[in-house]
Amino acid sequence: MTDILRTTAEVRARVAELKRQGKTLALVPTMGYLHEGHLSLMREGLRRADVCAASIFVNPAQFGPNEDLARYPRDEKGDVAKCEAVGVSFVFAPTPEELYPPGFQTWVEVEKLQLGLCGGARPGHFRGVATVVTKLLALFRPEVALFGEKDYQQLRVIQQLNRDLELGAEIVGMPTVREPDGLAMSSRNAYLAPEERQRALALSRALKAASHLRQNGEHQSSKLKLAAHAELANAEIREDYVEIVDAETLEPLEVIDRPARMLIAGFLGKTRLIDNGPL
Ligand code: AMP
Numbered sequence: 001m002t003d004i005l006r007t008t009a010e011v012r013a014r015v016a017e018l019k020r021q022g023k024t025l026a027l028v029p030t031m032g033y034l035h036e037g038h039l040s041l042m043r044e045g046l047r048r049a050d051v052c053a054a055s056i057f058v059n060p061a062q063f064g065p066n067e068d069l070a071r072y073p074r075d076e077k078g079d080v081a082k083c084e085a086v087g088v089s090f091v092f093a094p095t096p097e098e099l100y101p102p103g104f105q106t107w108v109e110v111e112k113l114q115l116g117l118c119g120g121a122r123p124g125h126f127r128g129v130a131t132v133v134t135k136l137l138a139l140f141r142p143e144v145a146l147f148g149e150k151d152y153q154q155l156r157v158i159q160q161l162n163r164d165l166e167l168g169a170e171i172v173g174m175p176t177v178r179e180p181d182g183l184a185m186s187s188r189n190a191y192l193a194p195e196e197r198q199r200a201l202a203l204s205r206a207l208k209a210a211s212h213l214r215q216n217g218e219h220q221s222s223k224l225k226l227a228a229h230a231e232l233a234n235a236e237i238r239e240d241y242v243e244i245v246d247a248e249t250l251e252p253l254e255v256i257d258r259p260a261r262m263l264i265a266g267f268l269g270k271t272r273l274i275d276n277g278p279l
Contacts, residue, residue, distance in 0.1 A: 002084040004076075005092050008099075011139055014090060019141075023050040027142035027169070029133060032056040032093075033073040033187035034082045037177040041146040042086045044174055048144045054083050055092040055136055057099065062128030068270075073190045092136075099135060108134045108165075110157045113250055117153050117263055118274065121240050129154055130161050137167040145169045150176040150184050152263060152276045156250055176275070178204065184275045191271040200273055202235030203264055206242070207277040210262050214279045219256040224279070232266055240265035240272065244279065 005011050018025055026045030030038050038054075045052035056079055063069035076093060083091050107127055113119075114126035137145060145162075147155045159171045176184050182204035183189065183197070192200055206228035213224050221244040228242045245252055247259040256279055263276040 002080055002088050003090040004080060005090055006094055006098065008094070008139055011092050015140055018051055024143040025049055025140060026052040026144040026146060027136065027140045028052065028054045028088075028146050029136050030054060030056055031058045031072065031187065032079050033075055033190065034079045035177075035185045035187065037148055037150060037185040039082060039086050040177050041148060041174050042083065042088055044172065045144060045146050046087055048146075048170075048172070049142070051089045052087065053090050053092065053140060053142070054088050055094075057092070057094055057132065059099075059128055059132045060096050061100065061131060062125050064122055064124065067122070068188075068191075073187055092140075099132065107131050108161055110160050110164075113153065113157045113160055116252075117241060117243060117245070117250065118265060119153065121265060126154070126157050130157055133158050134161055134165060134167065137162065137169050142169050144172055146172045146174055148176060149173050149276070150186070151274070152261060153250060156248070176277075182208075184273075186273065188271055188273065192268060196268040196271065199235040199237060200268055202231045202237050203266060203273055203275040206231035206264055207262055207275060210244075211277060211279055214256065221252075221254050221256060224256075224262065228262065228264065232264070237266040237268055240267060247278065 026049035028041045028045055042052050058072050060069055080091055108130040109127050110130050119126050147158055155173045162169055162171050178184050183200055209227040209231055210224040213227055225242050232239055243263050244260055247261045253260055260279045261276050262279055265274045
């Protein structure tokens with residue numbers, strides 16, 4: 001049975017009990033509407049710790065005023081059934097008031113990593129992410145917390161805050177789980193009309209085209225970006241950004257002379273999708 005906990009007090013008690021039993025804990029924070037990408041993190045959590053917990057919280061603090069907070073897809077019952085099937089012991093699904101009670105005023109910002117890319121396009125987004133993840137890591141005190149490379153800038157932000165604030169978890173980044181045709185799994189794929197779903201393949205195609213050029217010895221970022229732009233333009237995806245960055249610092253690279261990643265964000269109608277891959 002997967003238990004649903006609603007309050008931080010319940011989580012604190014549950015975690016204390018686990019510690020008394022000498023059990024290690026893995027945490028997988030999510031916004032719900034779970035898919036195989038999320039479940040892959042939970043399965044890995046169970047390989048690395050005795051007990052795996054998940055959180056399901058559509059965090060208002062990481063949405064801008066004109067973003068999709070109100071229509072973000074939700075299916076708590078289905079999510080809990082999936083967690084149960086994977087072997088997750090408990091799910092923390094709080095209300096926004098539980099995590100942001102009246103008078104809340106402490107925010108976490110990761111100064112440099114939050115700039116640019118999705119941070120540039122979505123002001124305040126990473127402040128919201130960093131704050132909620134800090135709260136979850138402080139509350140659960142997990143040995144391991146698992147996050148997807150699908151949200152690469154987010155992963156780097158979380159690794160940094162975990163280190164800077166001595167939160168003591170091992171932060172594990174897991175590879176992006178894709179549909180058979182290459183589309184990165186995302187709860188937001190549910191927004192796509194069938195015709196948009198088809199065009200969305202251009203994101204993963206753009207990454208492939210760039211990686212192909214890289215493998216053939218091209219190290220000028222501009223050349224790789226041109227290939228990516230062409231794929232996106234062909235599918236009439238409105239680009240938000242196409243960047244090639246240092247895989248650790250996320251600083252833009254003109255010449256690829258170290259571990260690097262291409263990160264892409266684009267709009268299909270109102271739906272904003274992101275994807276990224278190593279170069
Ligand atoms: P979300 O519910 O979208 O906030 O995602 C919760 C966690 O699942 C984050 O660490 C994401 O990076 C991760 N995640 C989302 N989609 C995927 C995917 N396709 N493959 C692997 N991890 C993912």
